Amino acid sequence: MDLQKAKELAKRCVHCGFCLEVCPTYVVTRSEVHSPRGRIAAVSLGFDSVGIDTCVFCRRCEEACPSGVEFGKLMSFTRKPNLLELSVHRALENPKELYHTLLLAKRFSFLPWSKRIAEFVPEPQEPFEYEDEGASLNLFAGCLAPVLFQSSVKKALQFLKAKHKVRLINGCCGLAHYSEGERERAYLLAKELEKRSKGGVVVSLPSNCSAFIKGYGEFGLSVHCYDFCEYLVSFDLPKVELTLTVHDPCHSKIAGLSVYTREVLRKMGVQIVEMDDPSFECGAGGGYFVKQTELSDAILSEKTKKLQATGCETVVSNNFACSLALRRAGFKTLHVADLLR
Amino acid sequence: MLAERLRSIVGERWIVEGKDARLFGFDAFTAYKGEPSFVVLPGSEEEVRRVVTLLYQSKTPFVFRGSGTSLSGSSVCVCGEVMVSLSRLNRVYRVEALEIEVGAGIANALVTKHAPKNAFYAPDPSSYTVCSIGGNVCHDSGGIHVPKYGPTFNSVVKLRVLHLDGAIEEVGGTSYFNGASVFIGSEGTLGCVLSATLRLFPKPEASRTVLGAFYDLKTAALAVSKIYEAGVFPAALEMMDRTSIEVVEKSEYSAGYPKCEALLLVECDGFLPQVEEEVKRVVSLFKELGAAVFVPKNSEENSRFWRGRKGAFPAMGVISPAYLTLDAVISRESLPDVLLRIREIGEKHGVVIANVFHAADGNLHPLIPYDPERFDSLKKALIASREITKVALEHGGVLSGEHGIGIEKASLLEEFYTKEELSVMKRIKREFDPHFLLNPYKLFCEKKPSAQNEVLKLLYEVE
Numbered sequence: 001m002d003l004q005k006a007k008e009l010a011k012r013c014v015h016c017g018f019c020l021e022v023c024p025t026y027v028v029t030r031s032e033v034h035s036p037r038g039r040i041a042a043v044s045l046g047f048d049s050v051g052i053d054t055c056v057f058c059r060r061c062e063e064a065c066p067s068g069v070e071f072g073k074l075m076s077f078t079r080k081p082n083l084l085e086l087s088v089h090r091a092l093e094n095p096k097e098l099y100h101t102l103l104l105a106k107r108f109s110f111l112p113w114s115k116r117i118a119e120f121v122p123e124p125q126e127p128f129e130y131e132d133e134g135a136s137l138n139l140f141a142g143c144l145a146p147v148l149f150q151s152s153v154k155k156a157l158q159f160l161k162a163k164h165k166v167r168l169i170n171g172c173c174g175l176a177h178y179s180e181g182e183r184e185r186a187y188l189l190a191k192e193l194e195k196r197s198k199g200g201v202v203v204s205l206p207s208n209c210s211a212f213i214k215g216y217g218e219f220g221l222s223v224h225c226y227d228f229c230e231y232l233v234s235f236d237l238p239k240v241e242l243t244l245t246v247h248d249p250c251h252s253k254i255a256g257l258s259v260y261t262r263e264v265l266r267k268m269g270v271q272i273v274e275m276d277d278p279s280f281e282c283g284a285g286g287g288y289f290v291k292q293t294e295l296s297d298a299i300l301s302e303k304t305k306k307l308q309a310t311g312c313e314t315v316v317s318n319n320f321a322c323s324l325a326l327r328r329a330g331f332k333t334l335h336v337a338d339l340l341r
Numbered sequence: 342m343l344a345e346r347l348r349s350i351v352g353e354r355w356i357v358e359g360k361d362a363r364l365f366g367f368d369a370f371t372a373y374k375g376e377p378s379f380v381v382l383p384g385s386e387e388e389v390r391r392v393v394t395l396l397y398q399s400k401t402p403f404v405f406r407g408s409g410t411s412l413s414g415s416s417v418c419v420c421g422e423v424m425v426s427l428s429r430l431n432r433v434y435r436v437e438a439l440e441i442e443v444g445a446g447i448a449n450a451l452v453t454k455h456a457p458k459n460a461f462y463a464p465d466p467s468s469y470t471v472c473s474i475g476g477n478v479c480h481d482s483g484g485i486h487v488p489k490y491g492p493t494f495n496s497v498v499k500l501r502v503l504h505l506d507g508a509i510e511e512v513g514g515t516s517y518f519n520g521a522s523v524f525i526g527s528e529g530t531l532g533c534v535l536s537a538t539l540r541l542f543p544k545p546e547a548s549r550t551v552l553g554a555f556y557d558l559k560t561a562a563l564a565v566s567k568i569y570e571a572g573v574f575p576a577a578l579e580m581m582d583r584t585s586i587e588v589v590e591k592s593e594y595s596a597g598y599p600k601c602e603a604l605l606l607v608e609c610d611g612f613l614p615q616v617e618e619e620v621k622r623v624v625s626l627f628k629e630l631g632a633a634v635f636v637p638k639n640s641e642e643n644s645r646f647w648r649g650r651k652g653a654f655p656a657m658g659v660i661s662p663a664y665l666t667l668d669a670v671i672s673r674e675s676l677p678d679v680l681l682r683i684r685e686i687g688e689k690h691g692v693v694i695a696n697v698f699h700a701a702d703g704n705l706h707p708l709i710p711y712d713p714e715r716f717d718s719l720k721k722a723l724i725a726s727r728e729i730t731k732v733a734l735e736h737g738g739v740l741s742g743e744h745g746i747g748i749e750k751a752s753l754l755e756e757f758y759t760k761e762e763l764s765v766m767k768r769i770k771r772e773f774d775p776h777f778l779l780n781p782y783k784l785f786c787e788k789k790p791s792a793q794n795e796v797l798k799l800l801y802e803v804e
Contacts, residue, residue, distance in 0.1 A: 011662050016369050016655040017410045020471045021448050030428035030446065031382060032409065033357055038364035047360045064470070067658025068593055 019061035036061035058250035079181030088287035135167035207252035229260035249319035370414030377424035407473025413747025445475025463490035488701035545610035554601035561603035578701035585695035592656035596649025661710030669733035704742035
């Protein structure tokens with residue numbers, strides 16, 4: 001927490017309100033308290049508002065802001081994680097521990113928070129490790145995929161193995177920590193990832209992690225990172241006969257990664273039916289769905305309307321946390337890696 | 342007590358009290374932050390009716406608010422009024438050919454989004470992605486397409502309004518004694534606009550943009566009238582001066598504008614052959630006047646040109662954390678004169694003034710940046726802004742084209758209206774709101790706020 005720095009960043013806001021209608025919590029509450037403008041004002045006026053905790057941290061407001069307020073950074077300086085958030089962060093850091101935590105959550109699903117988790121996650125699988133001798137390329141699978149979406153990891157690994165010597169990295173990029181105010185810890189995790197990648201290229205499978213790793217410059221670190229689709233786009237790809245819609249995970253959209261997803265899908269011959277505002281939040285937001293259950297559900301139900309309007313049953317979501325929410329809404333989710341042979 | 346009774350109407354979560362209420366204390370008018378005593382967010386017309394009746398019966402002053410994007414401060418609670426936010430009345434009730442009925446809290450941009458495929462809602466203030474229809478009606482908001490399609494007034498068919506005694510009435514939809522016209526531009530001082538039936542226009546078949554870069558301000562101003570003399574009736578005709586171009590180029594809205602003293606952005610729309618002819622005439626006129634002419638090569642460049650213009654206000658955030666905007670309207674013929682006088686006023690007071698405005702309808706928007714942490718900086722900006730407005734009035738102009746009187750121009754009303762005019766308007770006000778409970782410190786301001794601080798003293802010219 002560094003409120004002085006947050007206040008400094010808040011000074012750029014001219015209260016124009018251009019951020020309101022892109023903010024998922026404003027859309028579902030219609031209240032200034034749960035809007036970016038309200039949150040910035042609370043920081044400027046120097047008091048702790050309930051709205052600080054309800055931010056999903058999608059950073060869509062930054063895209064809408066004509067004055068260039070660095071809202072994500074501002075929130076990371078403002079927030080202070082509570083016990084639940086700290087526990088979620090620790091679990092996410094180590095996929096093996098996450099596996100055991102989720103197993104427990106599934107078993108003790110009568111407790112409120114574990115019940116919530118159990119509703120969202122499929123059956124967890126024990127994460128596996130992989131490293132070729134003399135590996136030159138890293139596949140970063142993130143925190144959730146090694147435990148909950150192993151088939152996507154396997155497909156991606158198989159594709160990359162055919163071209164390179166590969167090291168699989170399961171772990172955390174630090175985004176969850178950063179978004180909830182654990183900046184120091186986020187820095188350590190970034191540093192750890194830099195070390196584990198041993199100077200090699202990192203191809204990141206979850207697209208919001210890709211966006212965050214690409215922003216490691218803020219920590220004075222540099223990891224040469226490609227989003228999985230960004231990497232895929234230059235290769236020959238199998239043809240797939242499918243009609244689906246595409247969800248743009250919030251941070252990857254801001255980092256400009258949505259174009260790669262669409263280019264890869266087009267190359268595969270996939271028919272895309274675009275939904276309204278494809279980067280509108282899914283409501284998952286890292287651990288958001290556990291701590292802000294009501295808002296998370298309201299956001300997901302807005303998202304569901306947009307998805308339903310496309311008439312598609314399948315949605316491509318390259319970020320696994322989003323996939324959890326979209327599956328809960330009754331859709332079949334695919335990561336682009338799932339479409340590889 | 343009152344809060345408890347309101348709570349029983351809207352439910353616990355739709356009352357905002359304590360420090361969080363301060364987050365509703367301001368809008369896009371940056372000079373003054375107020376503080377509502379509390380905020381009520383009713384979720385239906387019936388809830389609004391019950392809330393308003395209760396406030397009226399208990400003689401509590403209150404202010405309606407949409408999205409809080411007013412540039413004149415008209416949605417600010419000046420002295421602890423209760424705020425009634427209408428943002429949750431955001432539904433589309435009915436769409437029928439070229440008419441659409443929407444709730445007061447819906448964002449302007451969503452009207453076109455819900456319109457039939459071949460129709461659009463024309464008024465488009467720069468804040469159209471967020472500003473509410475209720476707010477648009479109450480300020481008769483314009484936007485860049487006013488020259489051809491008119492401001493909100495021309496797009497309102499009917500309004501459903503709520504009177505203070507709780508009666509709900511449909512007004513408008515008639516060509517004589519049109520009750521809706523009283524509410525358009527009333528700045529929330531007469532009653533509550535619950536919903537609006539709006540007129541849609543058919544989407545034009547073609548639309549083309551021409552950008553003219555002029556090497557002096559006067560010629561650019563002159564070109565505005567000449568466009569009409571050439572028989573062209575543009576859908577939009579905007580002007581930006583050097584300062585505003587430089588600001589936009591430094592912001593996220595950077596459009597790649599040419600370096601020049603002033604630029605004119607013209608949009609012609611309609612049927613293709615007519616549009617092509619109009620573009621030809623504008624291009625040759627601009628060339629005759631010695632301007633460099635740019636026609637966007639593709640739709641990407643076209644939207645970049647317009648995005649720069651639309652972002653010009655908030656882009657001021659790049660050079661200053663706060664700014665004042667005026668919106669006096671003058672005749673096209675007096676543009677060259679007035680623009681030069683504005684420049685002189687800026688130089689005299691040592692303030693930067695950026696001009697970005699609706700040139701076709703002579704609706705000026707001088708933007709005057711100031712430092713909100715320094716009172717003398719605000720004072721200087723305010724003095725300059727008053728002088729500019731007075732210059733506009735001397736040239737036969739009017740006080741406000743689309744932002745409203747609000748707080749910003751409350752002390753200037755008497756400069757423009759005669760005693761008789763004001764007394765007629767006050768009589769109308771008294772008919773609707775006999776106790777002056779609605780938005781009491783705006784427009785006529787029956788009583789001025791007590792001078793709690795320096796900023797209020799300055800804004801209301803009170804001691």
